[in-house]
Amino acid sequence: MIRVGVLGAGGRMGQAIIAAIAAEPNMVLGGAVERAGHRSVGAKLGGGLTICSNPSALAHVCDVMVDFTSPDALEANLDAAWSTRTAIVIGTTGLAARHEAAAARAARDIAVLQTANTSIGVTVLCGLVEAAAARLADWDIEILDLHHRDKRDAPSGTALALGAAAARGRDTTLDAVRTALRDGVGAARAKGSIGFAAMRGGSAAGDHMVLFAGDGERIELVHRAESRDIFAHGAVAAAAWLAGKPPGRYSMADVVG
The missing domain is CATH 3.40.50.720 (NAD(P)-binding Rossmann-like Domain)
Structure with a gap:
């Protein structure tokens, strides 16, 4: 026992x-x-x-x-x-x-x-993100997380883990390819960089989406926690x-x- x-x-x-x-x-x-x-x-x-x-x-x-x-x-x-x-x-x-x-x-x-x-599902998602990032080396990546209003850290730890998985797939580190948060008018993002967006509200247990954006097409990998x-x-x-x-x-x- x-x-x-x-x-x-x-x-x-x-x-x-x-x-x-x-x-x-x-x-x-x-x-x-x-x-x-x-x-x-x-x-x-x-x-x-x-x-x-x-x-x-x-x-x-x-x-x-x-x-x-x-x-x-x-x-x-x-x-x-x-x-x-x-x-x-x-x-x-x-x-x-x-x-x-x-x-x-x-x-x-x-x-x-x-x-x-x-979450077992998020663990599998990290593996999928790493594999996709390796294949889509010059696609932009945006990671979105949604959590309840009381969650204080942003991006979430899970979002950062997904970003780190994507960076591993490209044989680099997240710090090296992470793009700054966007607010107002700024410079265009570097091609192939990894960005984050965090939403907080209500009682959401935790949703995460990894968006791979290429020229003319997108892939979205999503995990939604229902409980x-x-x-x-x-x-x-x-x-x-x-x-x-x-x-x-x-x-x-x-x-x-």
Whole structure:
């Protein structure tokens, strides 16, 4: 039985992940954490469990932890996982260079699966985008994402992951070919560059479209999330796959592959 700990248990994703764990016959909820002062701290979860605010305590009783918190909390969560050699799935987005460095350091000693999106469909989409970008080397690429009004980072982590996949297909980096956001009158975009557009509103769970625009024709690759449950089930699948893995950095592509 795999014991899974949920970091960010008071949020929408945390609650969905807890429900997904309960539906898995080979998993059990080991515990749950939310930031100090959050209204859910102290809430009862059943089975004698209570949402606490100490990630280190959670790490001691789990085989793997799933982190859907905030960038500010990630380093402490990684430290907790590292101190007990507990595997961790990171689904938090909006990360800075220091967060990436912290994940790399932790991965020397523990299994770290980091992803911008735990959806199986989005993982497959990234592969399709990489392959298409390689074949359509001089086509312009525009990546659009739509999320609920409360999402704060833009473009979304998934949109950036799709851009990175397209850049890999062209044997370059996203930084090298990314075009600036457009507002007002500016210069024409460089041919073959990668641009982004972010929309926020309502309760949208997350839609992403990758537009390949050539001269006289277009290809559109689209993924629409109809429910947050797909992300929760993907996160649980990632946790099940990661438990017991040797130290290193992993991705959802490893899970799907």
